[in-house]
Amino acid sequence: MKINAGEIRVGMLLEYKNDLWLVLKTQHVKPGKGGAFAQVEMKSVGKNTKLNERFRSSETVEKASLEETNYNYLYDDEVNYIFMDPKTFEQIEIKKDIIGEKGELLTENLEVKVNFHNESPISVELPNQVKCKIETTDAALRGQTVSSSYKPATLDNGMNIQVPPFIDSGDEVIVDTRTLEYIKKI
Template structure:
């Protein structure tokens, strides 16, 4: 699908120079002299390289058409994560490099959205909030009543986050997967 350069947004996937690019940064510039343009920083999903490109406002670029499907997480091995389609029970595997740090938040039967490009999985989207267990955390200091005082905690999956002082080891919490922040205690 062709879009104008002015419609490029961060996170979009573009087909450009026979490759698939994810937009990391975009800046629309209107210089005093000459026409407006979009300065776009992109990362290749196949070659893992970056590219800075300038598109004039009148230019069009090809937005990649992705197919999204829902899968349930099953398990992982040294190199891959395995997912199952809840309707057809078909299994797919996705390389750990493709999933990245989101893989630490995967729990058995967690429902995720997988994006496919030309029938190849290229990214996964976790639910906005997941349940986690606090593995270890420091003891709250008595008399520390400042509302913004947070303490470090380690989750069962190995991630380190900041939690309020009333959270203790063994508590279950809700974690926001977009910014890895504490939401609430269960």
Template sequence: MKINAGEIRVGMLLEHKNDLWQVLKTQHVKPGKGGAFAQVEMKSLNKNTKLNERFRSSETVEKASLDEVNYNYLYEDENNYFFMEPKSFEQIEIKKSLIGEKGKLLTENLEVSVSFYNELPISVDLPKQVICKIETTDAALKGQTVSSSYKPAILNNGLNVQVPPFIEVGDEVIIDTRNLEYIKKN
């Protein structure tokens, strides 16, 4: 689908120079002399390289069309995570490198949204919040102010997060999957 260069937004996927690019930054510039343009920083999903490109406002760019399908997480092996489509029971595997650190938040039967481009999975979106259990954390120090002090904690999936002093070992907490930060006690 063709879009105007002025409509490019952060997070969009664009087809440009025979590759698929994710928009990291965009800035619209209107110089005193000449026409306006969009300065766009993009990252290649295939080659893992970055590109800074200028598009004149009158230019059009190809926005990649993605198919999003909901899958349930099943299990993992050394290199892959395995998911199942709940209606057809079709299973797919996705490389661990594609999901990264957030893969530690996957729990059995967790519903995720997988984005496909030309039938290849390119991204996995977890729910915005997941519930995790505190495995270990430091004891709270008496007299510490609650407002500004957070203490380190390790979750049952191995992730390190910062939690308020009242959180104890065994507590269930809600974690934001976008930035891997503590939200609240469950």
């Protein structure tokens, strides 16, 4: 689907120069002399390279069409995460580097959205919040009542996050998968 350069937003996927690009930053500039343009910073989905490009407002770019499907997480091996379509029971493998560090938040039967481009998976969206258990955390210091004081904690999946002082080892908490931050205690 063709869109004007002025409609480019952060998070969009663009087809440009025979590659698929994720938009990281965009800035619309209207200089005093000359036409307006969009300064766009993009990252290649396949090659992991970055590109800064300047598009005139009158130019059009190809927005990538994605197919989104729900899958359930099953298990992982050395290089892949394995997911199953809950309707057809078909299993797919997705490389660990596509998901990145958020893969540690995957738990058995967790429902995720997998985005496909030309029949190949390019990204996995986890639910916004997941339940985790605190494996270890430091003891709270007496008198530390400032609301912004957080302490480090290790989750049962090995991830490190910051939690409020009243959280103890063994507590169950909700973690935001987008920012990898503590939300609340269960």
